[in-house]
Amino acid sequence: MKAIIKCITLAALVSFATALDCSTDVVIKSQADIKALGTCQVFAGKITVSQVPIEELDFTGLQEVRGEMLFTDINSVTKVSLPDLKVVSGGLKFESVRDLHAISMPKLIAVGNFVLSTAPALTTLEFSAGLSQANAITVSDTTATEVRGINVAKVQTLIVDNNHYLKNVNLSSITDINDSVRIAANAPGFNVDLSNLQTLKSADFRNIENILLSNLNKIDGDLTFISNTFSSLDIPKLKTVAKTITIGSSNNLSKLGMQELTFVGGALSVGDNPHLTIIDSFPKLNEVDGTVDITGGYDDLQLPSLTDVRGGMNLQTSSKQFSCDGVNKVRTTVVKGNSYLCKSAVANPTSTIQGVGKLGKGDSIGAASSGSQTALFTIVELGVTSLFVAMMLA
Ligand SMILES: *[C@@H]1O[C@H](CO)[C@@H](O)[C@H](O)[C@H]1NC(C)=O
Ligand SMILES: *[C@@H]1O[C@H](CO)[C@@H](O)[C@H](O)[C@H]1NC(C)=O
C-alpha cells in the first residue's frame, strides 16, 4: 500500500515536472538546463539565455518554441547550435552576443521576429533551410560578411543596418513590406536586390551603391534615400507614394528615373545631389500634395505633367543656365500653397526640408514626412530669375 502511494506520488511529481519544463518560462544557467529543455521538443514559453559561463550551447532535441527564445548579454558563448529547431512563434533574438562566432540553425523555417544585433564576432548569418516566414527581421551592428537564406515573401519590418562588412544582401524573395524597411550604414559599395518588392509602407535607404527596385509600384508612407553612392536610381513601376519622397546627399547620382510616378501625397524633396544636372525623372508626375522642393546644381528640370501642387514650391539651383521663366508663368495655376521660390545661380541652394542638404538660417522647417497641405516653409522671395534654358512645366 505504502509502495503504491509512493509510486503514484512520484508519477504525479514527474508529470508535473515535465509540464513545468515545457511550458514555464526558463532561464538557462547551465548545459544541464539545456539538456532538460531538449526533452520537450515543443516548448511553450520564454527561454532566456543570459550571462552563462559556457562556450557552446547545444539545443539538440528542441524543435519548436511557442513563445520566445532570447540570447542576451552573453560574452563567453562562441557557438549556438539549434540543430532541430524549425519554428519559433515569437522572437528569436540574439542581442549583445560579444563572442558569438556561429549560429547553426539548419532547419529553421519560420520565426515571428528574428533579431541579431550587436554581434561583433559573427561573420556569417545563414538560414540553411531558407527562412520562409517571418514578421520582422533585424540584422544590426554585426560583422557579418554574408547573410544567406532569407526566403520570405511578406514581412512587416526589415532592418539591415550598421553591418560594416556586409557588401551584398539578396532579398529578392520579398514582395511586400507592410510596415517599414531600413537599410543603412553597411559596407561601402553595398548592394541589395529587392527586385520583387511590390508594395511597402515606408522605406529608409542609405549608403547603398546598387539597389534593385524593379517591381516596386506603391508606397503607403515615406520613401527616403539619403547619402547613397549609387550613380543611378531607377524605380520604373512606382506609381504612387502616399507621403514624402526624399532623395538627398547622393554625391554620385547622375540619373534618376521614376517614369510612372503620378502622385505624391507629401513633399517631393530632391536636393544636394551634385551630379544630378538634368532632372527629367518624373515625366508623369501630376499631383504633389506637399511641397515641391528641388535644390542643387541642375541645369534642366522638367515636370511636364505637374498640374497640382497643394503645398509650396522651392526651386533653387546653383546653375546659371537654368531659367525660372517657365515655372513663374504657371505658378499661380499650379502651386496652391503660399510659399514660392524659384531662383537660379544661387551660391548655396537651400532645401527647406529637414534632412536634405543644407538648411538655410532662419528658415522654418515643416514636417517633411507629413502629407499636410499647408506650406512646409516660410521663405517668400519672388521674382529673382535669370533667362536661359527654359524650364518646362506644363
Ligand atoms: C503585416 O504582415 C504581417 C505578417 O504577414 C501580419 O501579421 C500583419 O497583420 C500585417 N499588418 C498589417 C498592418 O497589414
Ligand atoms: C538573388 O537571388 C535570385 C534567386 O536566387 C537570383 O535570381 C538573383 O540573380 C540574385 N540577385 C543578385 C543581384 O545576385
Ligand SMILES: *[C@@H]1O[C@H](CO)[C@@H](O)[C@H](O)[C@H]1NC(C)=O
Ligand atoms: C562616388 O564619388 C566619389 C567622389 O565624390 C568617388 O570617390 C567614388 O569613387 C564614387 N563612387 C562611385 C561608385 O562612382
